[in-house]
Amino acid sequence: MGAENPRELPKIDFSGVDPASAGTESWKSVRAQVIQAMESHGCFEAIYPQVTRQLRESLFRNAVKELFALPLDVKRRNIHHKPFHGYLGEIPALDYYESLAIVNAPLPHATQSFTNLLWPETGNPTFCETVLSFSQKVAELEGMARRMLMEGLGVDKYYEDLTDSMWYLLRFAEYQAPAAQEEEEKKLGYVPHRDTNTMSVVCQLQKDGLEVQAKDGEWILASPSPISFIVMAGNGFRAWTNGRVGAALHRILVGGGVTRYSVVLFSVPKGDFRVEAPPELVGEDHPPLFEPYYDDEFVRFCVSEEGTKTMDTLAAYTELVRARKAEA
Numbered sequence: 001m002g003a004e005n006p007r008e009l010p011k012i013d014f015s016g017v018d019p020a021s022a023g024t025e026s027w028k029s030v031r032a033q034v035i036q037a038m039e040s041h042g043c044f045e046a047i048y049p050q051v052t053r054q055l056r057e058s059l060f061r062n063a064v065k066e067l068f069a070l071p072l073d074v075k076r077r078n079i080h081h082k083p084f085h086g087y088l089g090e091i092p093a094l095d096y097y098e099s100l101a102i103v104n105a106p107l108p109h110a111t112q113s114f115t116n117l118l119w120p121e122t123g124n125p126t127f128c129e130t131v132l133s134f135s136q137k138v139a140e141l142e143g144m145a146r147r148m149l150m151e152g153l154g155v156d157k158y159y160e161d162l163t164d165s166m167w168y169l170l171r172f173a174e175y176q177a178p179a180a181q182e183e184e185e186k187k188l189g190y191v192p193h194r195d196t197n198t199m200s201v202v203c204q205l206q207k208d209g210l211e212v213q214a215k216d217g218e219w220i221l222a223s224p225s226p227i228s229f230i231v232m233a234g235n236g237f238r239a240w241t242n243g244r245v246g247a248a249l250h251r252i253l254v255g256g257g258v259t260r261y262s263v264v265l266f267s268v269p270k271g272d273f274r275v276e277a278p279p280e281l282v283g284e285d286h287p288p289l290f291e292p293y294y295d296d297e298f299v300r301f302c303v304s305e306e307g308t309k310t311m312d313t314l315a316a317y318t319e320l321v322r323a324r325k326a327e328a
């Protein structure tokens with residue numbers, strides 16, 4: 001594993017494991033690397049050829065291109081009541097950014113209805129098949145990484161329940177190349193943040209852009225191979241593990257005259273799930289760091305004026321709830 005160089009993200013080879021291989025020697029070896037990487041860097045590069053180069057090619061060269069080429073009024077049909085769960089574009093401070101999202105993407109009916117909404121005449125079966133097989137395979141990677149971390153903390157008995165309490169959101173993003181005269185200078189494509197959800201798996205076309213903050217405050221550029229993904233935890237997992245797993249601070253830089261595309265799978269707590277650390281992770285040595293919450297409520301805080309002022313939304317949210325409780 002490449003964790004020795006603190007200026008590079010650790011690389012972990014998942015090619016020898018699958019969800020059914022939990023407990024095998026190869027699983028344990030990958031697990032040890034995952035635990036170490038999350039401790040040292042808060043994220044890692046997963047080598048994952050289970051998503052074949054061919055599938056990745058058809059995703060980026062066909063599906064993603066076709067999606068962003070649709071007229072704006074068609075893309076805007078992708079509406080969802082929850083922030084960040086549908087079409088996003090023309091956002092102040094995110095000048096180069098546009099994205100669309102599929103809630104429950106690994107479920108065939110969900111991706112099919114997204115496809116029907118955008119291509120009502122044809123239902124675009126090729127898009128649907130490509131996106132479905134991609135998100136199903138990537139969901140397996142998210143599940144393995146999360147299960148390994150839960151095993152490391154001795155709380156894997158909750159793995160199935162935690163999985164059932166979440167949905168997967170697949171988001172397609174385009175970061176337009178800044179205008180020619182700005183080419184030399186990199187621009188912020190997405191502001192520094194920690195994801196609000198549980199875990200995130202980023203797939204990017206071979207274009208740099210994603211940077212993760214190291215412990216010393218320096219930014220590390222992710223340079224995943226053509227068969228790699230970047231895996232990180234968000235505030236949802238940080239809260240559920242009572243801070244034992246940290247949420248990586250990251251940002252996107254764009255420049256060099258190249259438009260960047262990414263497809264990210266997020267595991268997101270469902271609306272009725274209370275995000276709260278299990279008793280095994282709380283005790284005298286580990287006082288509860290965060291207040292339990294429902295994701296909708298936390299996301300509402302994150303997009304509020306107060307939430308957008310802070311870099312640590314989970315800590316700020318906890319502070320707010322505790323202050324309210326003290327007042328009551």
Ligand SMILES: O=C(O)CCC(=O)C(=O)O
Nearest residue numbers: 173190195202210262264
């Ligand atoms: O586009 C990417 O690579 C990741 C963007 C991101 O950080 C996010 O959507 O939360």
Ligand SMILES: [Fe+2]
Nearest residue numbers: 193194195250
């Ligand atoms: Fe993010």
